[in-house]
Amino acid sequence: MSDAADRMLWARSALRIHCPHARRDVFVDGLVGDNAIALHRLFLVPARSPGPGGRVVDVAARRSLPLSPGSVLLLPSSRRYRFEFAPGLHLIGYHFRIEVVPGRDVLGDAVRFQRVAGDHALLERTWRAFAGTDMGSWLTTEGVLRSELAALVQPSWAAVEAAVLAQRRWGAVLADLERAGARRAVAGCARRIGMTREGFSRKFQRDLGISPSAWLSRRLADRATELLLYTDRPLASIAEELGFSDAFALSKLVKRVTGQNPSGIRAIRATLPSRRA
Structure with a gap:
């Protein structure tokens, strides 16, 4: 081949x-x-x-x-x-x-x-x-x-190859960071691998090209979007699962990352094939 x-x-x-x-x-x-x-x-x-x-x-x-x-x-x-x-x-x-x-x-x-x-x-x-x-x-x-x-x-293929190497190097840490959710996740993750938050953030930014807090914001918005689209769970319940203090804090993050309010995302459910069948 x-x-x-x-x-x-x-x-x-x-x-x-x-x-x-x-x-x-x-x-x-x-x-x-x-x-x-x-x-x-x-x-x-x-x-x-x-x-x-x-x-x-x-x-x-x-x-x-x-x-x-x-x-x-x-x-x-x-x-x-x-x-x-x-x-x-x-x-x-x-x-x-x-x-x-x-x-x-x-x-x-x-x-x-x-x-x-x-x-x-x-x-x-x-x-x-x-x-x-x-x-x-x-x-x-x-x-x-x-x-x-x-x-x-x-x-460029180089960007893709770099991302694959970063995924292999950081996969377990990213999973840990995402599991921790919004509750002091970056500081806690750094502590668990024996690094200061500042050192962890610098290495994360160097290897992945994005800060850990920005990466986590995107992932939390991704997860919130999926739950809003494919479940009937209230926003407050989703916020609690993802580690936010309340539904308003989650709503602000979702709007900032995706450009849509949670209510707008949930309204899209009516247009999904599984909801119209």
């Missing part, structure tokens, strides 16, 4: 697309707002969308891209954007990261704020697929995310 084929098989076993938000929306009254979240975003505007569509502004760079019908926009994570959606805008949105170590994105600087023309037939097929409940519809929506990323992003 060739080196290229070996690498493809290896990548399939190591890489995972984490995409807690993928849906279509019609903004009847438009929308104006801004936020910054720890996930990349891919916006697809089908040609059926009426009017000018609106725009997305990268606040720090003072650069804007139009949301015109038939376009595709890619937004890097952790940057503040201003959204100016015109009334009637039809939008497909994916919030995602590609990871080996859960919570750590491998795309990094490969993701740029950009807009390209989309394939009108593909955008229309994707719009219809989001209304479907069958496996074919799900495969279509998943496949579009991957195909668009293939056209827009060229990450």
Whole structure:
């Protein structure tokens, strides 16, 4: 087997697309707002969308891209954007990261704020697929995310290889950190392996490219999102399990990391195939 084929098989076993938000929306009254979240975003505007569509502004760079019908926009994570959606805008949105170590994105600087023309037939097929409940519809929506990323992003294999090595080196520590939840998890984890919090944080940042507190915030938001989507448990119960002082503290973290309130995430449950069958 060739080196290229070996690498493809290896990548399939190591890489995972984490995409807690993928849906279509019609903004009847438009929308104006801004936020910054720890996930990349891919916006697809089908040609059926009426009017000018609106725009997305990268606040720090003072650069804007139009949301015109038939376009595709890619937004890097952790940057503040201003959204100016015109009334009637039809939008497909994916919030995602590609990871080996859960919570750590491998795309990094490969993701740029950009807009390209989309394939009108593909955008229309994707719009219809989001209304479907069958496996074919799900495969279509998943496949579009991957195909668009293939056209827009060229990450290096070196970043993936570094993430695999970091996962092997830090896997047990990450599991311990996640089990501890929000209750002084970083200090406790450092103490259990015989390090100061400061030394632990420096080594973690050097090897994984993210601080332990930022990594834990992402993982706790991931777990909260899964529980909100796939269980009926009250927010207070989820907050207690994850080590938060109350539901409000968890709600703030989920909003900061994902850009959505827990109530909005829970409302998505009604659109899941298992809930509509």
